[in-house]
Amino acid sequence: MDRSPKHEYYSTKFQIQDETINSTIDSLPLLVDINDNYKTIRELGSGTYGRVLLAYNRDQQQRFALKVLPKITTKFRDFQREYNYSMLLTPHRSIISTFETCYQTHDSFILVQEYAPLGDLFESIPPQKGLPEKHAKIIMKQIASALEFMHDKSLIHRDVKPENVMIFDADFHKVKLIDFGMTRKCGSYVRRLIGSIPYSPPEVCDATTNDILVTSAMDIWAFGVLLFCTLTGNFPWEHAQESDTYYNEFLMWQKRKRRKLPSQWFRFNPRLMRLFKKMLDPLPENRCEIHEICKYYDDRWINENVRRRPSNEDEGVEEDYSSGDSTNGTDLEELTKMLKDYGFDHQSENQLIHHPSIDIPNANNQITSDNLQFVNKHENGSDLLSHHNHYKYPPSSSTTIFYNTTSTTKSLFSN
Numbered sequence: 001m002d003r004s005p006k007h008e009y010y011s012t013k014f015q016i017q018d019e020t021i022n023s024t025i026d027s028l029p030l031l032v033d034i035n036d037n038y039k040t041i042r043e044l045g046s047g048t049y050g051r052v053l054l055a056y057n058r059d060q061q062q063r064f065a066l067k068v069l070p071k072i073t074t075k076f077r078d079f080q081r082e083y084n085y086s087m088l089l090t091p092h093r094s095i096i097s098t099f100e101t102c103y104q105t106h107d108s109f110i111l112v113q114e115y116a117p118l119g120d121l122f123e124s125i126p127p128q129k130g131l132p133e134k135h136a137k138i139i140m141k142q143i144a145s146a147l148e149f150m151h152d153k154s155l156i157h158r159d160v161k162p163e164n165v166m167i168f169d170a171d172f173h174k175v176k177l178i179d180f181g182m183t184r185k186c187g188s189y190v191r192r193l194i195g196s197i198p199y200s201p202p203e204v205c206d207a208t209t210n211d212i213l214v215t216s217a218m219d220i221w222a223f224g225v226l227l228f229c230t231l232t233g234n235f236p237w238e239h240a241q242e243s244d245t246y247y248n249e250f251l252m253w254q255k256r257k258r259r260k261l262p263s264q265w266f267r268f269n270p271r272l273m274r275l276f277k278k279m280l281d282p283l284p285e286n287r288c289e290i291h292e293i294c295k296y297y298d299d300r301w302i303n304e305n306v307r308r309r310p311s312n313e314d315e316g317v318e319e320d321y322s323s324g325d326s327t328n329g330t331d332l333e334e335l336t337k338m339l340k341d342y343g344f345d346h347q348s349e350n351q352l353i354h355h356p357s358i359d360i361p362n363a364n365n366q367i368t369s370d371n372l373q374f375v376n377k378h379e380n381g382s383d384l385l386s387h388h389n390h391y392k393y394p395p396s397s398s399t400t401i402f403y404n405t406t407s408t409t410k411s412l413f414s415n
């Protein structure tokens with residue numbers, strides 16, 4: 001099997017120096033009995049369209065990931081499109097390498113890809129806790145670079161989610177975007193899918209006609225949701241529709257119809273909230289572009305004074321705690337800024353004291369981290385988790401992975 005030279009692109013600005021790798025298929029691939037060349041080791045995963053197998057190539061004495069797409073559900077035209085886009089995108093270092101040789105068996109088309117030994121991001125996110133900011137940033141940088149590479153080629157991924165980010169090392173220094181089955185040209189029209197997933201933007205959730213315009217803003221939205229999931233281990237909402245309480249609360253805050261930030265966003269610093277605002281703008285034309293995300297990498301994203309009790313201590317009920325230490329000058333400034341951003345002015349004591357979920361300031365009316373406990377309290381006694389059990393991750397013994405045939409997300413439902 002041929003392996004074309006792979007050029008490494010990672011910076012946000014890149015140039016294509018060599019596109020010889022851009023091979024396409026025009027006719028049906030080689031008809032083979034896959035067992036002649038490969039020994040199947042195990043199934044790596046499956047999705048809406050196919051199964052991915054870990055297989056050992058006897059000639060090359062190497063392991064590969066084989067994406068097997070059954071002919072019953074995948075037309076040659078669809079396979080051809082996925083192959084062509086996968087090959088075109090292979091030069092980017094944060095996009096999975098697809099090899100030139102592909103196959104068909106009597107019932108399937110097969111793509112050959114490099115094997116990611118550490119599974120996907122979905123499996124790496126601690127449930128209801130999320131990954132540390134440091135790791136989330138490393139992942140975001142790489143996937144943003146991959147998406148920028150795609151968007152520069154007018155290609156829209158359309159299925160950005162943690163299950164489509166593969167991990168190669170424990171520190172997340174090598175992660176790659178996969179799955180170009182939904183990828184389409186920017187400006188084309190696609191049919192409406194039945195149902196939506198937590199990563200679907202409002203223009204897709206609310207679509208009433210069968211002609212949905214493909215835009216880069218779709219990927220930006222999904223990437224914003226992916227960032228939330230990575231940092232928290234929860235989804236921000238189930239559907240970006242007003243009927244979804246969690247989405248509606250965020251939307252009201254976003255539209256300035258509500259001053260107070262919904263509680264599940266409290267832990268994020270104002271700069272990160274500004275980024276979320278731009279990525280999750282309800283109007284696709286107002287959403288930021290992928291290259292703008294890099295402006296936020298140097299900011300602190302998480303307010304360390306707002307922590308969650310680990311979920312195993314409270315059996316899924318979120319509670320808040322803080323270190324109890326008084327904040328230092330820098331923190332105080334930052335926290336005061338944050339209070340303002342959440343709609344509180346620290347000059348106005350009444351506003352602070354009368355807020356139903358804030359602790360009364362100390363004798364000197366100073367804002368300390370104790371006082372700031374309010375920022376992670378739940379205003380209505382409900383917590384995000386209880387509404388998001390469908391999407392708890394990673395798989396636990398009492399849940400099984402269920403592939404919803406009407407959507408493209410891997411969801412976890414109780415048996």
Ligand SMILES: Nc1ncnc2c1ncn2[C@@H]1O[C@H](COP(=O)(O)OP(=O)(O)OP(=O)(O)O)[C@@H](O)[C@H]1O
Binds near residue numbers: 114117409
């Ligand atoms: N190269 C790889 N190495 C290891 N595991 C992989 C690889 N490619 C895919 N997988 C696993 O298989 C799963 C399904 O792969 P993929 O997303 O390509 O299939 P799909 O049918 O197009 O999925 P979807 O439902 O997202 O459309 C991934 O979420 C991942 O867990």
Ligand SMILES: [Mg+2]
Binds near residue numbers: 047163164179
């Ligand atoms: Mg997938």
